[in-house]
Amino acid sequence: MRTTGAAIIIFFIILIIETYVYQSLKLLVKNLSAKKARLIITIHWIIAAFCMAAFLYLQFSPRTAQPETIRTYLFTVIFAVYLSKFFGVIFLFIDDIRRFILFIARSRKAESSGKKISRSKFLNWMGLSFGGVMFGSLMIGLKNKYNYKIFTHFLGFNNLPNAFKGLKIVQISDIHSGSLKNKEAVAKGVELIMQQNPDIILFTGDLVNLVAEEFEPLKDIFKRLNAPMGVYSIMGNHDYGDYYNWDDKTPEQKKKDFETGRTVLSPLQKKNIDYLQDMQRSIGWKMLNDEHVILEKDGEKIALIGVQNITGKGKRFQTYGNMAKAYQGVKDIPFKILMSHDPSHWDTEVLSKYPDIDLTLAGHTHGMQFGIELPGFKLSPSRFMFKHWAGLYKQGKQMLYVNRGFGFIGYPGRVGIMPEITVLNLG
Template sequence: MLLFLVIPLLGAAAILADVLRFRRLRLQHRPVAPLRMLWCGVTDLIPVAVPLAGLVVSDNTTGYMAAVMWLVWIWMLTVLPRLVYYIFRLLHLRRTGIVLACGIAAALIWGATLGRTDVHVSRVEVCSPRLPAGFDGMRIVQLSDMHLGTIVSPERELTRIVDSVNAMRPELVIFTGDLVNIRASELDGQAVRLLRRIEAPVVSVTGNHDVGSYIKDTVSLPRERSLADLLAAQRAMGWRVLDDETLYLHRGGDSISLSGVSFDPALRKQRHDSELEATNLDRVYAGVPDSLYNLTAVHLPQLWEQITARGYGDLTLAGHVHAMQFKVRLFGRAWSPAAWLYERWSGRYDEQGRTLYINDGTGYVAYPMRLGAWPEVTLFTLKRCE
């Protein structure tokens, strides 16, 4: 992931800056507080310590991944403002550096508190002449990327999500993958109890985290068993898991198709690539008339072009990217580092009468923070238009 390429580089820059700064202070015979040196040294070395710990631990347990997530955030909070301050001090703009450093620290704290938990509802109207009259006005909610294993306050955060969904009174909820972070057991009794409160029928597909991609100790817990347990748990709480299959929705005497594309474990290492070769789409759309309006739920947005090339995906719902949990919004436009990796990374895209929507998700990985890319619940209203 891009984040884990940038962090070591910034970490190395911080270490170098601190070494040079402390050396200069010594040369000028100024006293240097040992605790300050220790604090800088410890925080600078987090990008080194985390990968080393990953080599030592036998498995990516839920607790370990949560600890890593917070360590990365602590590094961001303590090192990034300091780096900014050093740069502006070098430019003889010390006061500016202090203000900017404090602003960055405040933003990081905001992102890890209100930014992480404040659910935003996006309302999207999708119009198509292919939509049957019977489905005109149908309301569908999309959820994505909960990453249950890393949720800090499950009771509060899941309650907010579920209440937001129920308040919109959708006829259908579509979940587009990454329900858990590492293993099936993260969908525990508390999560099941809260998610069962969703009043509308729920259809789901799997994401790269759901299939056990990050389980290290596959002897104790084979990835296939974790996936099977997760699918069974979802079905037990009333969710309909679309495992490379299509079902038909009926309303007002008309029909449309709803297809679900499972995450292919063979794509685990290529999950962030801009071009992917999907091997399961023939199964997904086998026997499905392309004359019907088609909804497709898929985790990876990179598969959209392959879906539409087959004549499906009038509306395709995806997740996966999270906008890297960081989005700058300015003058009605938005930007995220995700744009360096993905051609389509957040929100709505329309091409040749078909629509892709990438939901920013509600959970978080790598660090327990969201800035600009707020937790998202999306309400779609389908409209028939000529």
Template sequence: MLSRLLIPLVLLFVIEIYAFQAFRTVVKAKPFVVSYIVVSALVLAYIIYSFTQFDRKIGQTPQTMQTMGLLLMVYLPKIILTLVLFGEDIYRVGYGAINHFANFDDNTNFLASRRKFVSQIGLGIAAVPFLSLIYGITTGKYNYKVIKQAIFFPDLPDAFDGFTITHISDVHSGSFDNPDKINYAIDLINEQNSDMILFTGDIVNTHAKEMHPWIDTFKRIKEHKYGKYSVLGNHDYGEYVSWPTEADKEENFQNIKKLYGQIDFKLMLNEHTFIEKENDKIALVGVENWGTNFKKVGDINLASANLDKDDFKILMSHDPSHWDCEVKNHPNNYHLTLSGHTHGMQFGIEIPGVIKWSPIQYIYKQWAGLYENMGRYIYVNRGFGFHAYPGRVGIMPEITVIQLKKGKNVA
């Protein structure tokens, strides 16, 4: 146990030393320096204490989310300070070595003093994630964006040209703390007046009871002419806590499945249905969770039994890694897959047409927005709620409105 903690403790010590040096180089007044040391020690003690209180039988709580937010808010800036000052140390050592060998009798110190302007630059850079994370916790997590996406298909049945779908995912109701903001988001959903609404899983963090205070709120999602359908996400299976018995886990799972019906969504469990409009129809396929790193209970073949290759198909599958591994090259031809799961890591930079980046892209090839492979598409929703970190920076909560169009994609 101690050996596993040794490296993190050493890194933490190094980070604290460098951050203190940056602060001490810029601020000379002793009361401020002492205050910095006391506050840093108290924050560290609180973080350590909070993590030691984590109970795997309970799972994520408001306290653990607050602790994660505090951890990121304090130590991400300090890590940046460490990198800046470590870079300066490389320069100081190199300069000192050159000066030492070039001036054998020079009595000056081998290492030059830290330069104030370098610490000022480091503190300025560190302020950016610090302020961003505060924004993410106080405002960003409820800064809902309606994203509209038209997708063209040459073989779309004529009657569905212009058909609209509202897509939501990753509600994580156990994280909510502001009823007014959630009601505002439900109003946004209703304002879209789509033909159909699809929900691609993760209604809770772990426990069915997390959704109970929000059932009436989500029942406000109005009826859509062509239905309200959903699938399960990885968090809906209760995999991330320790249960007293398997019976308790199964009871929770059954209660979670009932939640979807309680908010008037038809839960699809490895099955399909036909959506009919005029004389045409499309197949809506819903699978249970299938992920490369998470529970694999989705069965696309079972869900598509008796469907023909030429049937126009929309697949709901929570985890986009399913599309990348099984769906995009499947001989049964799934025209459009709707997923979520990644949340865009709730952290990144998105400027349309300029940059789209998040650390999650190094784990998931398809992590936010629309992707295409040989005329088959996946849309990955950035998520309605939040989890672990109680905020969003750069990657905002999303309500997607997809319009199906007949023809070739002009993009």
């Protein structure tokens, strides 16, 4: 939810970043000819002015009046430019700390020599170079938005009924239909899912970005998903339309929603949710809204539980789900799988109140669509927001798997964290 206060704070941070970069550029071009120096500084401020104007346009013009393609590309440019500059400025900030320490040390001497403590050209070059590498990575990452990767895991459970040993689950999450413009690439992703020969397909929420209509162009493609035991889905935070400016909500109600962290659905918003769920049912997906199904095979049973969005992040995301309602009636089932969009729910409720939930499947984080993943090592800014943000986690006998997302939102790309199709083999 956009607020004027947050926009002003972000804009102020942008101005600080631009000031830092400008001071660095002045040092680096001072040995060039006056003409070349002016050209470089002018180009810097032209790009800066464009980015700041674009930011103000995105924040303060009605979102419904912003063409989707233009909005996406403007966001991409702003995101890439200022994320790159932010990391570059870190080096400049380190240099300022160095200069401050030197200043304090010299001021303790009798009447300092009066010489200025100059910026380090090395750190200036390091900052701008690092920012350039970051910007280049983000540009290259634009090619990875449909670069689907298969993540396969074999999970062992002592209490899994014998009839279900070898069960192959394919999990997908965070499709974000409004961002997916290349239908041919999406179709290849769906084909890749079906090539895994899943016994059951589980979708853990965020089918759209803002409104249900985004799914219409892709409905026939995702209708191709099928599995012997069915395709099941739950709601993610984006699926409720909380980030859309509904005309039938008063300013007072919008303010109350933001302050309480709980959205009261307007008639139009509820209609949007109903339409989104109806479309999923029309293509054969079975919605689990705070409910469960019992899966049977050779006389043995496991429970599949699905909750609406439940968050452990306070007001940042809304909670709609009711875990107690979904759980009711499955206590005596020997093995339980939970679909819950937000992985923070595992920490705040599942582990403490439901120790017999064997496997929880979540999404939501996208791994921030940016990071590093190497064998035995993974790092992303997402880890500073979520304790569990990508892959498999274990605590005691319980497991959590966080899918990195099939689609994308905001930045239309992936750097290091690829779009994911999860294959889980139970044994």
